[in-house]
Amino acid sequence: MAGPVTVAICGCGSRGLDAYAPFQTAFPEKMKIVAGADPRPDRLEKLQKLYGVAPDMCFASDDEMLAQPKLADVMIVATMDRTHVKNAAAAMEKGYDVLLEKPISPDLGQCLALREKAHETGRIAVVCHVLRYTRFYAALEEMVRSGQLGRLVTIEASENVGWWHFAHSFVRGNWRRQDETSPMILQKCCHDMDILRWLAGRRCLAVQSFGGLDFFRPENAPAGAAARCCECPARDGCRFDAEKLYLTDPHCGIEHIGPQWPVDVVATDPTPEKLRAALRTGPYGRCVFRCDNDVADHQTVDLLFEGGLTATFTASAFSDTIYRTIKLTGTEGEVWGDMGRQTLTLHRFGQPEEVIDLKDEKGLFSGHGGGDFGLLHSFFDLVLSGGRDALTGVDASVESHVMALAAEHSRARGGETVDLAAFERQALGAEA
Ligand SMILES: NC(=O)c1ccc[n+]([C@@H]2O[C@H](COP(=O)([O-])OP(=O)(O)OC[C@H]3O[C@@H](n4cnc5c(N)ncnc54)[C@H](O)[C@@H]3O)[C@@H](O)[C@H]2O)c1
Structure with a gap:
């Protein structure tokens, strides 16, 4: 096949849009994004603005995009864990080759079913084990x-x-x-x-x-800790204080790392003001000892x-x-x-x-020690060469x-x- 390979991105979040889409800018001879789906309008706007995707090729959900006739050679499935199999199976049935984010599924039966679907349809299905x-x-x-x-x-x-x-x-x-x-x-x-x-x-x-x-866990919270950092009397002595983390911490504060991961997960196109606002009400402003986490x-x-x-x-x-x-x-x-x-x-x-x-x-x-772009080179080269033997x-x-x-x-x-x-x-x- 002659390049570039056309691509529809299902889930234009941190992986779909921020990690993989920039490959088009670096290697336009290999990848051309022509469609995308995401319920967040700001993500679709970014897809249009940065990668020239036509507004009528942007869809508000995976189901809406997958209900269209086949729109591209390849679908990148970068939605959340529990919709990967549904999206990838539907895409393969439509004739897309698929680049699928990990994990395939938290349900082993579903993982095995997807393997079966790839065999049945004969499509390429590569999982993003970037390492x-x-x-x-x-x-x-x-x-x-x-x-x-x-x-x-x-x-x-x-x-x-x-x-x-x-x-x-x-x-x-x-x-x-x-x-x-x-x-x-x-x-x-x-x-x-x-x-x-x-x-x-x-x-x-x-x-x-x-x-x-x-x-x-709650029993490890500092004495008197509040449910949100912005109201917490113990925040000064706490290294998890959300403002400190996302604004000034050397590992992940915007002052040090700029508007990239993970601050761009807290707010799209983050600025210190946008981050403060998101931390007042959003999930990333919660006390780490009083969340609903269980992993x-x-x-x-x-x-x-x-x-x-x-x-x-x-x-x-x-x-x-x-x-x-x-x-x-x-x-x-x-x-x-x-x-x-x-x-x-x-x-x-x-x-x-x-x-x-x-x-x-x-x-x-950069990007997982070079793994992100290494994966994309390997995937697009495979599709372009008509090969089947993915790493x-x-x-x-x-x-x-x-x-x-x-x-x-x-x-x-x-x-x-x-x-x-x-x-x-x-x-x-x-x-x-
Ligand atoms: N390969 C890796 O190393 C690696 C690293 C991080 C994350 N991941 C995986 O990538 C996947 C996505 O993670 P992320 O960090 O990009 O998360 P994210 O939340 O930034 O992106 C997911 C996107 O899917 C969108 N979405 C939700 N429902 C949708 C629907 N019905 N239709 C279309 N889009 C929908 C969300 O709005 C969001 O923009 C996860 O499964 C995660 O495990 C892989």
């Missing part, structure tokens, strides 16, 4: 595959969410409740499960998990892979910055990786240490979802060991 497209994880995978570590024996990985990021997304924000979106181990860590599965290069057989919601703020998972390879994974809200670390050991060597610092330290046994610096001094790989196609992605959902099943049952094949069979039975 596989980063230089950091690609270098690790190459190291494993090339045999530099010998036979892989263990993996230790951690995801450090960042206390302020956790408060923003998982206490005050969209992903605070399992019944509305997904459990944290799926929502945040299906990426990590996908990376573990990819690096392991073999199927995961069983998991066991512990964890829970420890800190962001875990720390969780560990033990995993057993084919051939006896073992892995451990820890996710925690309690870190200063956002970063992941990983250590792999093999019969011939070990490697320790810090994604925050973008370094890999390799020890081949009996040889000197080697430090591989993957830093991106020119900022060419993060729905078949591969479903495996990470089985792992994450089985981990949540285990955590909810005090760490019971879950056999993944049986877990998947049960979900298939329930779906049939």
